[in-house]
Amino acid sequence: MYEYSGRALIFGASGGIGLAFSKFLENKLGVENVVKVSRSFDGFEISDEESVSKFSESIEGTFNLIINATGVLQTTEEGPEKTINAVKKKLMIDIMMINAIGPALLLKHFCNKLDKTKFSVFVNLSARVGSITDNRLGGWISYRSSKAALNQIIKTSSIEINRRNKNAICVGLHPGTVKTSFTEKFQNSTKTISPEESVEMMMNVIQSLSIDDNGYCYAYDGKIIPS
Ligand SMILES: NC(=O)c1ccc[n+]([C@@H]2O[C@H](COP(=O)([O-])OP(=O)(O)OC[C@H]3O[C@@H](n4cnc5c(N)ncnc54)[C@H](OP(=O)(O)O)[C@@H]3O)[C@@H](O)[C@H]2O)c1
Structure with missing residues (x-):
């Protein structure tokens, strides 16, 4: 069980959900040591290994909770593809870099900062639409x-992390459809929840995790999302 008093590290702390996580940890749980990192405020670039490595060298100590709340749905005004015909190599590479390769670099450079003495969790924000089994609509091919x-x-x-550190796990979390700049274009047509509501539910999930949950992706309601 994640202990409230432990140290926490948040990437993407400038984003809607990242900011709500840091406020929840500081204000609701009273966590004194929340380290916040973002592109806008600190120049952290998840798709650049030099940047990730530089932050890893400068951030000292270990953490009980590491949250990666970075991510993009689109990198241009064109929006996510509605059809395979709209796929563009450069846009797809950019999204892969930020949403998949970047988090892999983050895991590479930060998983050894998970506390070995107490239960510790590495969370990456994922998305239900990343589920291959659950894909009934198509579209959004780069993001999915x-x-x-x-x-x-x-x-x-997760397999390697828990082999090296018996107290550590790594999971994915789907935050729901959340009212942030990420969903700006869809907020009129889709029901959203606030970042605060989403984070409160995700923190309940995080606090109920155990070693057996290693490697899974959970929705904000605690249900496993199939691969
Ligand atoms: N909102 C939703 O409904 C929803 C649903 C499913 C999954 N998610 C996932 O939840 C995560 C957070 O979403 P959000 O709603 O909080 O979005 P958001 O408000 O747009 O925040 C996105 C965050 O990602 C950071 N970021 C983007 N590209 C980056 C890069 N190349 N390097 C470093 N940081 C970068 C942004 O940094 P700067 O602002 O400092 O540039 C910002 O902190 C994403 O992974 C998203 O896929 C969200």
């Missing part, structure tokens, strides 16, 4: 594929 790849990266690294 990047999150499917992320889920495989989480599963694969």
